Amino acid sequence: MKHIESVNNPKVKQWKKLLTKKERDKSGTFLVEGFHLVEEAIKQGEQILEIIVSEKVGLPPRWDAGAIPVTLVTEEISNSLTDTEAPQGIYAVCRQANSEVQDAKTFLFIDAVQDPGNLGTMIRTADAAGIDAVIIGRGSVDIFNSKVLRSAQGSHFHLPIIRGNLHEWIDKLQEKNIPVYGTALEGASAYTDIPTAESFALIVGNEGNGVSKDILASTNANLFIPIFGKSESLNVAVATGILLYYLKK
Template identity: 55%
Template structure:
């Protein structure tokens, strides 16, 4: 087992690069932090490159870390690579998922995310899509990186359970419609209440940017656009909350058919 004490160690500098999108793209790796996420990662050992843990913490006795490279690090190193205020002192360096567009061929339920930039919102939507049993999440242009540390923390390990790809939503919509999947946009203009929509055997739902919603260009290509009626004085819903309402409603309709 290796031990790294100094935050100036070249390996630490490489780990810190994984906190940037550029560093993740160059290496094909990303950094997970925290007991829950590392425990989730251990269920997919082939995706783990290395586990790092601070010398002052105890590894849970039920964890099976056979055949996993382990490095002990000092508290100084732990603080250097952590992006949380109170680090739990445990990390995993993992390989990025290599999902492909062909994943679209098998699914019946899809969440398309258009230029959502808040990592907490994206992570929460991934976690919600996982809970709702959605088959595939598609991250469109302008959406925050899947492996952003805040996205990973908000998703709470759901990125291990779901198929998630990044691609042009224009292309995704075209491919979905070619296979007969109706695509629904979310909009307050020229839209029906989501409660009036009938789902037969598949659906794709698009949710959009926090400030601007789904782009007008995409809304013009959908089969139908829907909105969620509001009964109070608020003018809008948080995008992750709206996605949760719509995904569970549409999935319930799909499962009942």
């Protein structure tokens, strides 16, 4: 086990750079924080590159890190790697997966969702609902943003999450006779009017503007969730959960 004590160590500087999207894209890696996320990374195995742990914390005895490199750091270094108010003192550097979608039947498409908490919650919900893949369109927050990772609670290691062109994906699925459903407040059908199916794609959109009109124009049908109270709309992550669990056969 290596031990680093200086915040000026080149390794520490590289870890800190992973707090920026620019460096994550450049290096093809990302940083997860906290016992749960690091444990999920260890279970997945292939993506994890190294573990970083504060000398005041240590690795839980139940963990089998195997041949994964572990570096012990000072509390000062550990605290420099976090943007949380109550850091747990444990991190992992992980490789961004080159996700491929094979034989997938159910999809969640995300169009320009900008709130990291919403995006992470939707990824986690898709995972829980047994969705095969999540496709992230242009304009959405970075999928490896630290708040997205915390909200997704390890689901990044459970299912393919792919940045892609939603128009191309819609065309691809419709060629395979997989229905694609948008979400809209106008010109849409109540979601309960649509039959459940073994194959489908659901598109959800930006918190303020919803799914873009050009995407809505290319779907098989657009859905809405009735509002029975005085609220104008549902949070996009909540709406996503309702629709995915309804549509999933």
